[in-house]
Amino acid sequence: MNNDHDASLPDGVDLRALSAFVDGEVTDEERARIAALLAQHPQAAARVAAWRAQKAALRALCDAPHAESRDGRNEHANATGLDEAHERHEAHEPGVIVLRPRTPWWQRVGVAACWLAAGAGLALALGPLAPRLTGGAWNGLGARPPSFAERADVAYAVYTPERRHPVEVAASEEEHLINWLSKRLNRPLSVPSLQEYGYSLVGGRLLPGEAGPAAQFMYENRAGARLTLYVTGTARDENAFRLFRDGNRRTFYWISDGMGYALSGPIAEGKLRSIAVDVCSALGGKPEAWQ
Known part of the structure; x- marks a missing residue:
């Protein structure tokens, strides 16, 4: 058995014959015979086309001149006297691959x-x-808002659209919620009331902060609009009260006694600021010290 033959080749043609055919190392009679067989066997013709494309790529890469057949003719030209089947086979071969020089x-x-x-x-x-x-989301080169403010904004965007699971612990278990989050943040927490602004507590959840746990409390009014209060420990020490915007969301953030606070929502800037001032006071902060 010829080890150079496989099932995809027609009878009477093996890999060595195809290789010689591609390299132009066969007689005109043998070339015509193989071309006629390839016209009837698409798989074998595809193998020949792939080999010729590979040769073209190597020639273009090495900038080598076209190889000449034994009778002096270019192997890619249509040989005189070949039958129509061979010409059809040549017409379906892939074009020469062009490799552009690198800069x-x-x-x-x-x-x-x-x-x-x-x-x-x-x-x-x-x-x-x-x-x-x-829109105020970036305060110039090197003056991005602190990480906890950005995290608060992202947490608002992620959890406020939720209708069935907006919080981990509902407002109906407010005492448990406060005790749980206080223990996790290692600091006594309280939940300020926003009833005078028309917002009721929905509940809260535990979140990962920059250097430890963080808490998020969610509020909702009768129209379904929501606000969130984000609380986490921070090593920053400043009295500034700043605004961070992202799209239609606004976040007022401040730092008080080693804790970072961020109140987020899509409501008017003036109203959100008023709520933030009251929240800061309710949590023991000193908004009058804001610069």
Whole structure:
């Protein structure tokens, strides 16, 4: 048995014959015979086409001249006297693969440096305008809001759309909720009332903070609008009271006695600020010290 033959090849043609056919190392009679057989066997024709495409790619990569057959003709030209079946087979071969030259490394480095310089210049030029362009979500170069404020905004976006499971512990178990979260945050917590603003407590949940656990308390009014109060420990020490925006969401955040607080919601900025001031006072903070 010929070990160079497989089931995809027609009778009378083996791998060595196909290889010689691709390399132009067969006689005209043998070429015509194999071409006629390939026209009737698509799998074998596909194998030949793949080999020729591979040769074309290697030739383009190495910039080698076209190989010549033994009678001096280019192997990719249609041989005179070949039958129509062989011409149809040649017509279906893949085109020559073109490999484009690579740009020298020093040119690529130069272009990257130009783009980097342009980006830095644009950032410096637009830095003072950043709060206006981003709606206050970014306060300029190097002045992003603290991590807990951004986490509070993300937690609001994730959990307030929930209707069946917005909280882990419902307001009906408020005492258990406060004790549980106080123990986890290792600090006595309290839940301020927002009834005078039309918001009732829905409940709360435990969340991962930047350097430890965090708590989220959720409130809802009769129209279904929701606010959240995010509480977590922080090593930052400042008296500032700032606003962070993301889309239609607003978050007022502040720090008091080693704890970071963030009140988030989509309501008007002035109203949310008033609520935040009252919440800070109810939690023992000193909003009059805000700068």
